[in-house]
Amino acid sequence: MKPDALAHMMARLERNDEQARQAPQPVRAEAEPRDMRLPVPLARRLNVSHLDEIRWRWLAPGVHTHILDTPETAGTLRLxxxxxxxxxxxxxxxxxxLTLVLSGSYADETGRYGAGDIADLDEDAEHSPKVDSDDDCICLIAxxxxTRFKGVFGRLVQRYVGF
Incomplete structure (x- = not known):
């Protein structure tokens, strides 16, 4: 290597950094739709590619579900x-x-979760998630x-809809 190789490389990096700061940054248009694609394994399992293609079942006002068939396990997997x-x-x-947020966000007693976040709760945790995004919050939950609802309303809804 030449004796001035490091200085030459640093100068190039500084020029590139300055060019990057001056380059216009892409701005997301307000009208641009949010990303509704599903993770590939989930899309294959559901045989759809977008969240808007899922057949949702009404549970309560503002709440819909889609249960995924899981014959290989005693647990439940639902959207x-x-x-x-x-x-x-x-x-x-x-x-x-386990909750994987696919779209939107929610907050509960354990924190705030946005798209791509995973909440891992054990049998001792109790929570009351509330959607805090402007769009629907769509989650994959295993x-x-x-579920053990605490209040009378929750237990009535659970009995009626089988959640």
Whole structure:
């Protein structure tokens, strides 16, 4: 290497950095639709490619579900679509609950979760997730045991819709 190789490389990096700062940054247009693609394994399992192609079942005002067939396990795998500002009744679980946020976001007693985040709750956790995004929050949820709703309303809804 030449004795000035490091200085030459640093000068090039500084020029590139300055050019990058001056280059116009892409701006997402407000009217641009949000990404509705599904992760490939989930798309294959559902035989769809976009979230808007899923056949949803109504559970409660602002809450829809799609249950995925899981004959190989005792747990439940479901998609939930919850509208903006909608809160789920306080509940816990008889085992682990894993939630992958596909679109939108929600917050609960454990934190805030946005697209790509995973919440991992055990049987001792109780929470009341509330959607805090302007769009529906769509999540893939795997549970080992049925949901245990705390309030009367939650238990009535559970009995009626089998959640």
């Amino acid at each position: 939930l679509r919850i509208g903006p500002g909608v809160a789920m009744p306080e509940h816990g679980h008889g085992g682990t609950e 549970t080992e045991a049925p």
